[in-house]
Amino acid sequence: MKKVQFLVAILLVSLSGFAQETIKLKIKENKVPCVGVAPMECLQVKEGSNKDWTFFYDSIEGFEYEPSFTYKLKVEKTKKSGNLPADASAYNYKLKKVISKKKAKTSKVSQTTNLDIFNKKLVLTELNGQKISKGSIYFELNDSDKTVSGKSGINRFNSSFEFKNNELIIKPGMSTLMAGDPKSMELENEFSNAIQSPFKVIQIGNEVKFINVKTNKVEMIFNIPTTNDIWTFIDGKEWKLFMLENVGKDFGNASIQFNVTENKVSGNNGCNRFFGNYKTTSDEIIFDSLGTTRMACKDEESKETERKMMHYLNNSTLRFDVAEQTLNFYKDDKLVMMFGLQF
Incomplete structure (x- = not known):
């Protein structure tokens, strides 16, 4: 019996090792717009000895990216098991070691x-x-x-x-x-x-x-x-949430709307209506005095959407921009929420 258990253990280790490998990634100093499940921003990477930069649509567990720096990483790449959605990545990535981090040269x-x-x-x-x-x-x-x-x-x-x-x-x-x-x-x-x-x-x-x-x-x-051009475009329209913390999907009723004349904001956070004030300078926005209705969430996903969305809206300075028909919010240069124009 002990011999059988020992052989099973070896087999399991062998199988897990087959699905896992350690790779080296070079990370470029800036992210670029890309399209995965939804429009987003991607790292640019070179894997191993590859000469060309490619989009990296996934996240790397344990890796904190900082713009304007180039990186060389040692990363554990593990194949996922089970039936995966067609638009999902087949791998998980986990940081093993930061080999180097260098400030990118600045052009004049x-x-x-x-x-x-x-x-x-x-x-x-x-x-x-x-x-x-x-x-x-x-x-x-x-x-x-x-x-x-x-x-x-x-x-x-x-x-x-x-x-x-x-x-x-x-x-x-x-x-x-x-x-x-x-x-x-x-x-x-x-x-x-x-x-x-x-x-x-x-x-x-x-x-x-x-x-x-x-x-x-x-x-x-x-x-x-100009700033006025941007807010004229944003004003009065309903913007529907379709990306939250790099996850693109249908977030139900989650949306946001601005009244530029009165500096008012309102919307739906997935479970409840919210409302309050905002002020803006250049490309930054601060939400203030936000209140919500108090209806109970029907499911855990809606509850999590509400928690994350209100986390970014409450007492937080965000950078924003508009790219054609998307309204994007950034926290510390990280794209955290994307809203699409609702027709």
Whole structure:
């Protein structure tokens, strides 16, 4: 009997070892927009000896990411067992060791030009002489690491750029591969082809013109949204929660709505209605004097949604932005809640 038990123990150890391996990951200094179950922000990683950066849609247990630092990690990768949802990851990741953590080098781009276009959202308003009104094409030039991230219409993309002598070159990068309606796909293809050209950049107030170096024609015009523009768009609309702490799903009635004239906020936290005040400066928001109804939660998931959502709304300063039809809230540079426009 002891011999049988010993053999079973060896077999179990062997099976668990087969499903588990230790890998090395390189982590880039910035996250980029990506699409998993829902739009989110992903780490960029290189696994082992891979040369190309790829999106990392999962979390690493025990790893605290800090922007502007590059990492080399030793990570335990374990295959999950059982029947998994089609959109779920097949692996769990757990930090074993931080091999290195280094501050990324900072580019001097914004210090060597009078343009005020870096680290700001540029929204396409005109392409090859045609007005673009949807606001579905936009990107941001990050001058700390010379990266570009944004949306080309249907798909999200990220790459890198060079800026010399007032001339901008956006290099080929990575993109998601989602399909859309024919008109949207045609617009996306036109933009994707146009953005590959070298451009001279001229800024007048919040309007930014991209002039093709070869043809000397204004090929694209972008707008940098102001705080007033953003709040005019947010005001009065119902925004439905679809991502909470990097988990994207249907959160039932959970939603938020703003009355900009009165600086009032209201909504549903999954179980109860909430209401209160808010104040904002630039891209930060503080909620104040929040109250809720007192109905009991019907299930544990709704109760957990309520707990987490109110944790971020109560006495907390959050950073926010709007990306096309999503309203996003960040805590300490970590994306914690995403709301989609409810039609």
